Amino acid sequence: MTSPAEILPGVIFYSYLSAERKEKVCFWNHHTLVLQVSGQFTLETSSQKISMTGGEMLLVGRNQLGTLTKTPGPAGSPSAHYETVVISLQEDLLRRIVLEEKLESDQKYIGPPNLLIPSNEFLQGYFQSIIPYARSSGAAMTDEMGILKVKEGVKLLLLAVPGLRNFLFDFSQPYKIDLERFMLSNFHFNVPIEKFAKLTGRSLAAFKRDFLKTFGVPPRQWLQDKRLTEAKHLIETKHEKPSAIYLDLGFESLSHFSHSFKKKFGVTPNALKCSIT
Numbered sequence: 463m464t465s466p467a468e469i470l471p472g473v474i475f476y477s478y479l480s481a482e483r484k485e486k487v488c489f490w491n492h493h494t495l496v497l498q499v500s501g502q503f504t505l506e507t508s509s510q511k512i513s514m515t516g517g518e519m520l521l522v523g524r525n526q527l528g529t530l531t532k533t534p535g536p537a538g539s540p541s542a543h544y545e546t547v548v549i550s551l552q553e554d555l556l557r558r559i560v561l562e563e564k565l566e567s568d569q570k571y572i573g574p575p576n577l578l579i580p581s582n583e584f585l586q587g588y589f590q591s592i593i594p595y596a597r598s599s600g601a602a603m604t605d606e607m608g609i610l611k612v613k614e615g616v617k618l619l620l621l622a623v624p625g626l627r628n629f630l631f632d633f634s635q636p637y638k639i640d641l642e643r644f645m646l647s648n649f650h651f652n653v654p655i656e657k658f659a660k661l662t663g664r665s666l667a668a669f670k671r672d673f674l675k676t677f678g679v680p681p682r683q684w685l686q687d688k689r690l691t692e693a694k695h696l697i698e699t700k701h702e703k704p705s706a707i708y709l710d711l712g713f714e715s716l717s718h719f720s721h722s723f724k725k726k727f728g729v730t731p732n733a734l735k736c737s738i739t
Contacts, residue, residue: 469547469596470605473550476545476597478543479534479544480534480544481534482532482534487527488530489527491525493523493524493550495519495521495522495619496514496549497519497546497548498515498516498517498545499547500535500542501516501535501544502531502533503520505520507527508527512576516535517581519578519579519585521576521629522576523576527648547592549611549612556616556633560631565631567627568628570632571632580623585622588614637663641672641673644658649688658681690722690727693723701738704723
């Protein structure tokens with residue numbers, strides 16, 4: 463099975479795996495509801511690390527970068543495979559729900575960006591009603607059914623945690639956050655400059671202007687230097703292997719990492735590793 467499979471294109475997804483998989487960079491454009499059917503799901507952002515196993519639910523806030531690790535359960539156990547159902551709570555649909563149900567947030571949400579949702583029989587039953595569409599190749603969910611399912615999920619979330627209306631229905635744009643603090647926490651994510659700009663609440667032009675004012679160099683140059691300096695630190699002090707760290711530091715290939723490292727420090731990362739071991 464291709465993973466993830468789309469139950470409703472762009473909105474409801476089903477993920478099934480039999481081996482561990484780590485997706486280094488995930489970017490959530492929309493609020494996202496995740497039900498862990500089996501196996502373990504671990505989300506790590508610059509501010510949180512959350513894990514959940516079968517039967518648990520997580521609400522992921524929009525406009526975030528994170529690392530996602532998917533781990534099947536022990537071989538031979540009921541949770542030997544990794545399964546999740548993922549629902550993208552897109553803003554246009556949430557706005558429609560606000561209008562139809564006459565709902566609104568009564569204050570700005572100030573809690574954590576990702577929340578484990580207390581389980582109840584209604585939410586469990588809701589997700590169980592979606593799983594057959596994922597497991598059966600002959601089942602099809604129409605657009606109309608899919609939209610109804612998303613609306614049902616939102617209503618059940620509000621029933622379980624009424625305060626989530628401030629989380630779900632805050633449609634304000636990201637405010638202009640501290641650029642230096644954000645970049646020092648997230649420089650290792652390999653995403654376009656445009657994404658960094660959006661996440662800091664700036665237009666691309668404003669991001670480049672503020673970045674130059676803060677760091678004294680353009681974003682791409684700073685990111686390259688910061689990642690290489692961090693790599694050198696990890697090799698020298700943690701004795702890390704270059705092949706084990708280049709992806710985690712935002713480099714797309716080992717050869718590109720090695721070439722850039724040698725250009726900056728005059729020695730390849732492997733040669734540096736050998737010289738200190």
